[in-house]
Amino acid sequence: MNELTAASVQALHLLVSGDTVLWSIIGVSFAVSLRAIAIAAPLALLVAFALAYLRFPGRRVLVTTVNTLMAVPAVVVGLTVYLLLSRSGPLGSLHLLFTQGAMIIGQVLLCLPLLVAMAHAALQSGDQRAWETALTLGANRWRAMRTVMYEVRFGLLAAVIAAFGRIIAEVGSSMMVGGNILYHTRNIPTAIALETSKGEFAQGIALGIVLLAFALVLNFGLGYAQGSGEVAR
């Protein structure tokens, strides 16, 4: 118990003292995951919209595939990206392995199915009349799509937040394709895994506090955007 208390005190000290290593790890985490979500979210929203509003052959198969891919473990994604980017792999010439670029590719692949599935569910729960009303009032399909997305924006925002939560906390893919190189590819989860394996808990606790604080801020933000959370009267 004393050890835990001491580690926690040391963790707080690391945070407030502006420890360079600690803040570089936090910086890498957010730089990688924010770029990954920025790439994945627009693509996922378009796919989810197509699944919800367009009729085309293979739509059901695609929905089932997306739902299945949500269950793929991060290490399997990491392994796939590793094989693709390794020197003998088909994309080896890009020299991306053990770079932030490789981590971004892994995280994009990891969050895409979750984003598509959750956004699809949000769009499905929307009202078909929104789409028809927008079109009949003269919106083109692109603007009508934006209108429909705005109408279900809280569901879509929740999808983005859930996906971001998944990738910023994942270890498997980042460890395999990033290589856990300090100041370059060491992010919060890989650092926690490394420090814990060495028996150094202070940095792990400090990084855990950052993750928790960030999750709290995100959820407060979502709650504020949604309003009081009451049923409309």
Add this chain to the structure above:
Amino acid sequence: MTREPGTPLVEVSELGFAFGAHEVLDLRHLAIARGEAVLLVGDNGSGKTTLLKILAGLLVATRGVFRCLGSPMAPLQAARFCRGRHVYLHQSPYMFDGTVEDNVAYGLKQRGRDVAQRRIEIRDMLAWAELDHLVHRPARRLSTGEQQRVALTRARILAPSLLLLDEITANMDADSRRRTHAMIEDLRQAGSSVVFATHDHGAIDALCDQRLALSNGRLCAVPASNGADVIPLHRDAASPGTERP
């Protein structure tokens, strides 16, 4: 596109629409003239909503030859032409998240009107609909009758050539219905053609120039002008849809 005098606003022959293999609409001929009011009656599932959505360009007919303002068009081309020019109103209108003003402004924004011009048009139109006291109210918190009037105002401000009204007075009380009918008559005076799909055609009947009935996706009857019983006719007898009572 110029229009010759007497050219119907929209005319369609051999119109068909199918969900998969099941054909739900099979019309030989239908024509709607400019400024004309058409009453469309029929039971639930008879194809009224499908027909209105095709005329609004929201659904693409599986077959048929369209003439929009005299120009022949294939179904897909006709749908693109009609969308935005012909405005469809749901039985229960959809209100976008926002105020009454936001809702009425929606179509004007799509047409690129600037903010100042929009404000003037919206103010005038809300006064016309006697909704000016609700301008900043959240649209979704209004009563059904008020929402329907907002939807009519939202359509009227765009000066559509054809308004397609899908049982819009079905859930209204007598006062809201009376106000809505007055607004529709105003719209006709402003030059819009109107198609009413309704069960309750008694009050609407006097406003209409053409009366059609749908049964199982076919134009099958021409109701009596006093809105009394519908007499089923052979499908062919209902054409051409331009005949006047």
